Amino acid sequence: MKSKKDVYSAEVAQEMLEAEAEIQTSEGVFKSILTMFRRNKAALLGLIVIVIILLMAFFAPVVCRWNPTEIRLSEIKKGPSAEHWFGTDELGRDVFARVVYGSRVSLMIGFVPSIISLVLGTLLGLAAGFLGKKVDAVIMRLADVVLAFPSLLLAMVVMYTLGTSILNLFIALSIIDWAGTARIVRAQTLSLKEKEFVEAARSMGVSRWKIVFRHILPNCLPNLIVLFTLNIPGSIMWESSLSFLGVGTQPPDSSWGLMVSQGKEFAYMCPWLILAPGLAILVTVMAFNFLGDGLRDAIDPYMKT
Amino acid sequence: MQENTLLRVKGLYTSFASDGRKDRATAVNGVDLTIPRRKTVGLVGESGCGKSVTALSIMGLLADNGRVDAGKALFNGEDLLALSDREMRKIRGNRISMIFQEPMTSLNPVLTVGRQISEALRLHSDISSREAKQKCIEILDKVGIPEPEKRFVCYPHQLSGGLRQRVMIGMAMVLKPDLLIADEPTTALDVSIEAQILRLMRGLQEEEGTSILMITHNLGVVAEICDEVYVMYAGEVVERADVFTLFRECAHPYTRGLMASLPRMRAKGEKLYNIRGTVPNLRAMPAGCRFSPRCDFACEKCRREKPPLEDLGNGHLCRCFFPEKGGDTL
């Protein structure tokens, strides 16, 4: 039986090693992210593009020569030129300025629901995983229900019920995303709950909430960062789809999706009206996807979509 | 002698590239190896000494980052390392086959046992699927699997570890190869199963006249089944002898260390011998004799000069300046 025992203990050792690897210190995570950026040029590019886009949105008045809302009837539907980089629209407004200012709405709608659903999903996932039993059952069934929906239709129903406004967009998009986050946090909480250091903390009489926030939450953080990074482009896409269908951002506010929608009537004569905002969506979403994929590989090579 | 030799490996060098590094790590450093017909040759050493890499180089199964840099492997007079992929595929699984350490993971979980055995058969010989099935059942029976017709349609996970290794052996032997390379075939198995498997291999060898290259770190397995033994250390052969000579009068300090660390019946309380230190890093090989940093007898010369593989008589080779001929093992 000697060799079987050896194999067995080798398996146990392997599992322990994996467990250790799973519980990376924040320092280790930071290091592996740095290495990832050095190796994964696509992720680095994504990060750079995101930073540029954020800066442009923030310093929009400096970046743009034209006022995005200024109507100039002498300049209607002009093609791209040195004067107007992305041309002008049917009211003579500068499309480049509109895209830059539109990024403020699109990015806000990318970030805010992702933050809300991150917080909500984390809290519900922690509660489900740590409290277990009935709480777990209720939260997880609710998550199942949300995940069973076609996201776009769910958001449409929410917008129908609440009416179209930016705040309601936040709510609709948060409802889509929290369930996935909750599921992953719950799964991780369940596995961490069994780990030695949590058992040890519990045996020393550390309170439940302290265990959750001191020991379990920090270990979920790396995965949460990845989820957050990948939820942002999702929200941007959903917002643009909703705006396109007329139940998202409403004029006078302007987002990229709405710009495509407004430009579609003139698409044949003035293709820049839909190309510019569409490219803005594409570049932004791709940048976040590159970054998210890279972070995922760095933090947890085994976690897959 | 010549027509008695099945495989002769000459000056084999194999190296690996690793992520983000320019230099390659040399895992096999000039290995010579001769496998006579109908004999079992052992290749012994600690893990990481290059014994599996040697086998995979011969088979042309190195991972993508591995490469044979130099050397020949004359199989029936034909250099395997010079063959094209297509030509090598005709030999692989047909004239030379291989079994691996982990019977659990070495079989495809989603294909039936029968499918996996008959695959090689149908690839290398032109027979109908019915004949192939018949032959598979015969070989399953031969490797001692009860109710072979039933097992034919089983999936690997429905079999025990011992049975799976029997399936692996059956798969390797179904075409009656000239050479069977066995890479630690019993390491993952119970000791009682190990003996059965070794007996099975011995029996098949006698019946079919197959040569076996037995790769193992277990000197017990060597004693059980091998005719000749090569001991490898850090990518080099350090000693070669027939099995009786090796166990009676091994000459290299490393081999003696291995022998001494075997648990044996001895006085209670005597401590088990342990070779100090660990296998050197492939990228930072010590100058001179590669074993010198761990050797109890190393002197200045050992650290400076590399000892040649010298014949101590009767084909007993040893890579040491101070071979201990005939001495007791520590």
Place this chain on the structure above:
Amino acid sequence: MGKFIIKRVLVTIPVLLGMIFLIFFMLNVVPGDPLTVMMKEHLNEDVLENLRANMHLDDPFLVRYVRYVWDALHGDLGMSWKLNRSVTNLIATAFPYTLKLAIAAALFSWVMGIPIGIVSAVKKNSLIDHLSMGLSLFGVSMPVFWIALILQETFKNILPISGLSTWQSYILPTIVLGWSSAGRIARLTRSNLLEVMRNDYIRTARSKGLSPLRVITGHALKNALIPVITVMAIQIASLLSGAVITETIFSIPGVGRLAVDAINKRDMPLLQGTVIFTAVLIIAGNLLADVLYSVVDPRIRVE
């Protein structure tokens, strides 16, 4: 396996009821019932009161919910407020279009995605690999409506750009709808195949003398494609979501288009019906994927 399927079906029931409840709740808390919305000017308060009682609009919320589920089980999803037809009837007319389009798009995404994934995995880190993986990420990151508009403008002189009558009219909507699924499937196929190729049994297969192509088709592919099946479920969801936009842009009278019309015309029962119908399809798709998984993977089958 029968047990597994039954268990799996039973788990689905509460999800289904919860889903209907959620939609029913959201759509029925909107102030204003159909009578008030439609007939306010024409009828006086007493008549309204009477009609409301007749239509059970004053019953407690839970009673109405149970009645809705009961009716839905009998194939009755209520009457459209605006179109004077039953919702069931409207969906039955529209669904074949959505189904045909979804099947075409799914086929497109498999025919494109799997071979591209395989080639990328086999030629890992080659130009082809980088190109096709870049392209698939491109596909996943592109707004559906945007690529639809661009294709429409580009091909409007060569191909039909509305309806689903001839086979040519399928081409553009199929590409638009299947594009991002194809990208996702290519990426998944590639990463699964690469992972499977690291397994010991692949080395065993090579040691038998099989050619690289046969190692992949005979040994690696089946293992690699098993997880891709689960994507089918996700794919159904994304195809049906995407159908909303694709149908709107290409003027295809499918279920997604019905939902958009319902929103624009504030036709609550129609919206409710289409959303619930779509969600049921997705839940059924999940179920199907799980069952398929257990059929394909012998390891699950015996448990």
